[in-house]
Amino acid sequence: MPQATVFAATIAGVEALPVEVQADVTSGLPGFGIVGLADTAVLEARDRVRSALRAAGFEFPNARVLVNLAPAPLRKHGTGFDLPIALAILTATRQIPAGLTAGSSAVGELALDGSVRSVAGTLAYALAAARCGHDLIGPGGALAAARAVEGLTCHRLDVLQELRTGFSALPVVAHYCSGGFTEPDLLDVAGHAGARRVLEVAAAGGHNLLMVGPPGSGKTLLARRLPGILPQLDDAERLASALVHSVAGLDEAPLLAGRRPFRAPHHTCSVAGLAGGGSPPRPGEMSLAHNGVLFLDELAEFSPSALQTLRQPMEDGSLTLVRAEGRVRYPARFTLVAAMNPCPCGFLGDPDRTCDCADGIIRRYNTRVGGPLMDRMDLVVRVDRIDPDLLLGAEQGESSSVVRERVLATREFACRRGGLSSGLSGAALLDACRLTGATSRLFTETARRHHFSGRAVTRVLRVARTLADMDAEKRVSAAHLAEAVGYRGWENR
């Protein structure tokens, strides 16, 4: 009986799980069946494969063709199965030699004319192939990203017709070239000394940041400049962040070059848009911002249910979607930068303009964000309108490159000491702070007076640890603690 097996994979979360595509061509009523929990897009492969094979000059067998996708209980998604199904049929009918696809995984969507198109998640497929010790067969466009995977041999196949002449092996590039992109520079920001300081603290320690201020005061301007003062992604981070983008069907090239993701979803963003979801599940903005910055402008305008989904990933660095068809885990370790007006009109607390919002409206506006989320804001800073003299003056602020040097130095100091403070908690955090008896007593008293929650205590200590790192101090002093407490917004309101 003519049978053949070609390896493929299906995306679950940010991972590609290996799938065997088995083709069985037998005599009997002519037909083409696919079994093995395939979704609609996979079933549609039947018509694409039939046309593509004929267009490429191959013969579609006039026989009973049965394709099984194993393991059967795993749900299979997407059009990436077109190519492996076609290869399995061609191998089973001896139209191509069995050796051509042996030891390889294949991924690609077929067009009716026999050309192979790339699909979302190529990087995940490449990692899965590398894990199984396979080569990867796919279209050239998709393999650009796959080459970032070390030790993976890629075989390029842009049209099925090329199967007659054999593949051209692509050169392996283990490391992507870095750089080649520019971020907005802090040079363009006049004044805002306080906000600049807080931005630097956020960059140095990976702390969450909320900017409150009237419209047009420069909150967005500042937020966009955070990626420029962060270090480039390291090798592990590049792959992890690019993987999320790849699975979502977005361009992963800038991330592979080391650029930190900066995601700024509009405030009409839904729960699924922020957290991920849909069928098949796709990563949301929180995951797309993995290892980067998630900027939520007009924080209070987001729907409360969307905002509350932020809480758990902010603690865990990942989120798990549980759906009827199974559970998927997405990474979501991001620095949250939020901006909001102090009240609906935006002028509450402005020295020159009067706010004409009623008290009740201001209260309602502030409760939209909610206590639990505010409690997770490490740094709250007021961003006021700046004087036109300063704005139009010739004096420029420090450039991003200068600030970034300091941030890099701080992070290096923190790493030598034992790791970024945002990753510390409990005894390890206390240990890293090395508080003296007097400082410790002072802090306990402050915490009691401000009614700090356990989480607030941890978060204040983390910020204080970062401030000490910025001064290259091994011990957190009372001054560091005082500054850190001053940045707490929730209890200070």
Place this chain on the structure above:
Amino acid sequence: MDRVETGRRGEDAAAAYLDRIGMTIIDRNWRCPAGEIDVVFLDGTTLVLCEVKTRTTDAKGSPEAAVTPQKQRRIARLAKAYLADAGAEPCAVRFDVISIRVLAEDRALLRHHRAAFTVDG
């Protein structure tokens, strides 16, 4: 000429055509409780089950368009019954459709669709 007569003459024409192109006709109007297969013939070693559709006008669309997916599934069911009944050895099977559009009393347009459909699922 009534509809039955049209159909019968169409099937005769189809059989004559198949004979002319060298096919071996095995069965005509094979019946079972589920329905009827118009022509069964051998193309080399391939067993072909053929539906013949004759039309005198295009008012209801072309003859081949009448072989809808439902009808294809019905023919596929009939095919299983036929293969079981004939006790045929496992062999390649094909579904053809022959469409005949009657143009005048002594003239018609015949189209032979080889492998017109398959049984997917």
